[in-house]
Amino acid sequence: MAELYFEKIKGDSKGYYALIIFLSLVTAWGFYGFWVMFTQGHETTGMTNQVIWGIPIVNVVYLIGASAGSLIVSALSGVFGKEEYKVFSRMAALMAALMIMGALLDIFLDLGKIEHGLNTTLYFNTTSIFSWNAFLYTSYFIISVIYLIAMFERKDKLVKGLAFLAVGWAVLVHSGTGGIIGFIYSMELWHSPLTAPLFIISAIASGIGLFIPTLVLTFKFTNKPLDENLIKSLAKIMGAMIIVLLYMFCVEIFTRGYVPANLEMLRMQLFDLNTPFPVAFWVLQITIGMLIPLAMLIFPPTFRSVTWISIAGLLHATGVWFERYILVLPGLAYPKEVFPPGYVMEHTPPFEYAAVYVPAWPEIALNIGTFALIFLLFIIGLKVFELLPKTELLEEVSE
Secondary structure: OEEEEEEOOOOOOHHHHHHHHHHHHHHHHHHHHHHHHHHHOHHHOOOOOOOOOOHHHHHHHHHHHHHHHHHHHHOHHHHHOOHHHHHHHHHHHHHHHHHHHHHHHHHHHHOOOHHHHHHHHHOOOOOOHHHHHHHHHHHHHHHHHHHHHHHHOOOHHHHHHHHHHHHHHHHHHHHHHHHHHHOOOOOOOOOOOOHHHHHHHHHHHHHHHHHHHHHHHHHHHOOOOOOHHHHHHHHHHHHHHHHHHHHHHHHHHHHHHOOHHHHHHHHHHHOOOOOOHHHHHHHHHHHHHHHHHHHHHHOHHHHOOHHHHHHHHHHHHHHHHHHHHHHHHHHHHOOOOOOOOOOOOOOOOOOOOOOOOOOOHHHHHHHHHHHHHHHHHHHHHHHHOOOEEEEEEOOOOOO
């Protein structure tokens, strides 16, 4: 029976160093965008007193979900005994750790005053969902790192135990992230009991969608054979998650639409073309991000191709990013009801119907730079750590 061993890459080709340089430059651009926001204030962004969270927070929510999904993928071999999934378990665990690191970095960089991020630890508030998540995020990162080290040290029993803990903690982490939005009942487009399960399902789907092309490209450019059946099995899980997501979106929209008081808010989110939300929802999230990838996974000719499956994964991962955008931004863009019934509020800036938010270049740089940093550290990790599998026939193991 062949036992699985892992190795580093040489990382001495011109293409490898060219990629390192390119990702380093993009990362530097992202930090420059942060420096502009830090030194000149958040007035350099598109955010206002009404839209207080922009695309950096969208990125945070997205990366936390993708990280949870990637860690669950890594734990498939340990939790379900699927030995064939061990070939990418270390890669997926590293991606999970890097993405939660990127999310935490974006949180701190978006604060304006970075030192205020320590307040969640210094002044822990047991009644605050933000304090809960500060604990969940940091402990999740620690669990991911310990889980990865245990795999490096080949501590199989510890790896299996940590795999169960990692999956459970990943569910807690993204349920808590969903709670940040879903618990706020003063914003009707946020408050929902479905937010937490929606976050979990989309985390698994987007984590797989982002990991499949990463896995395929990594194995291709390191000249390692990759079993296509593994990619197809991951794609099936992603397809099932997309179907569940579409169902849950329908349930949530029809439930909110049944309440007459919510009709104006839903019209803004889904049909008011004076805002970017309908295009982001119907075109980028639903059509490009879910229906097209699902069709590619159902249609036999495209499902037989690893390339097309990778494209479907990228499209869905992009669609989930816009799902986070649609979750965060419209809830802020629609003004809150701050007066009791019988009083009228004039919708003058900064509290206006469909408040305008156009992300400025520092925010865009920060988002793109975060992704560049994640993949920069990932390809450096391929050279530093034993992440990629090599199969050697060691001994025959009897039943």
